[in-house]
Amino acid sequence: MKKLIVFDVGGVLVKERSCWVSVRKGLGQSVIKKCAVLRRQYFNLHGKMSYEKWAKEDVKLWGDINLKQIKKILDKVPLTKGAKETCKTLKKRGYLLAIISTGLNVLVERVKKELGFDYAFYNELCEKNEKLSVKVNVSLDKNPKDKILRKLIKKLKIKKENIAVVGDNEDDYSMMELAGLSIVFNPDYKKSKMARKSADLIIRKGDLREILKYL
Numbered sequence: 001m002k003k004l005i006v007f008d009v010g011g012v013l014v015k016e017r018s019c020w021v022s023v024r025k026g027l028g029q030s031v032i033k034k035c036a037v038l039r040r041q042y043f044n045l046h047g048k049m050s051y052e053k054w055a056k057e058d059v060k061l062w063g064d065i066n067l068k069q070i071k072k073i074l075d076k077v078p079l080t081k082g083a084k085e086t087c088k089t090l091k092k093r094g095y096l097l098a099i100i101s102t103g104l105n106v107l108v109e110r111v112k113k114e115l116g117f118d119y120a121f122y123n124e125l126c127e128k129n130e131k132l133s134v135k136v137n138v139s140l141d142k143n144p145k146d147k148i149l150r151k152l153i154k155k156l157k158i159k160k161e162n163i164a165v166v167g168d169n170e171d172d173y174s175m176m177e178l179a180g181l182s183i184v185f186n187p188d189y190k191k192s193k194m195a196r197k198s199a200d201l202i203i204r205k206g207d208l209r210e211i212l213k214y215l
Contacts, residue, residue, distance in 0.1 A: 001162065002162060003093075003094060003158070003163075004097075004153075004156060004163050004164070005090060006152075007099055008099075008100070008168060009107065009108055010101065010168070011168035011169065012186075013083050013099070013115065015079070017168065017169075019106075022076075023070060023074065023104075027062055031062055034061045035058055038054065038058055051139035051140045052136040055139075056134055058134075059132050066127060067132065070132070071106050074106050079111070080208050081209075086208040086211065087115040090215065097119070098118060098121075100138060100145045100148050101120075102139065102145075105124045121137060123136050153178065160178065160179065168186060168188055168195075169187065169191040170191050170194050170195055171191075176198060176199060182195075183200065183214065185203050185208065185211065186203065186204065
């Protein structure tokens with residue numbers, strides 16, 4: 001019998017809630033301020049500015065920077081406490097592990113390798129002609145997380161009762177509706193009202209091993 005656990009990355013598998021935020025912090029205050037203006041525009045123009053448009057414009061604001069420098073910044077993002085032990089235990093229990101994240105390949109691929117995940121879906125930061133660009137595979141409007149999970153469920157032929165989702169905010173709510181067990185881990189209380197309301201479990205401690213007693 002196949003069993004699947006789907007994780008978000010930011011705030012769940014790594015301590016930083018967003019690798020986008022990590023990059024901006026690493027690039028300095030000037031980039032942080034410019035990207036904050038763009039993000040406000042994205043929310044104010046919701047439906048007119050797509051997630052893909054926002055992501056591409058955000059990367060442009062990073063300035064004259066290369067992929068190697070971005071990797072150096074994201075390599076410093078630490079795993080969540082207990083992440084390695086949790087994933088190792090889940091694998092021993094026969095679970096398939098998947099990541100569905102709006103984060104970037106530079107971070108997600110490292111996490112996938114370090115924690116032994118079977119599947120990972122993310123956005124791809126690319127470098128062409130010494131310029132960075134992003135290919136959006138996971139968005140919050142055009143290709144929301146639940147659509148990607150539905151495709152994975154169809155591929156693996158797994159029943160709802162054998163699926164668990166672990167997330168930390170509203171972005172993960174659509175996936176949680178597809179799972180037999182939904183867990184909100186160490187939630188961002190300003191951005192997780194709907195997820196917390198519908199979740200089967202809320203874990204407020206920052207140690208990922210806390211989820212093991214329920215799986």
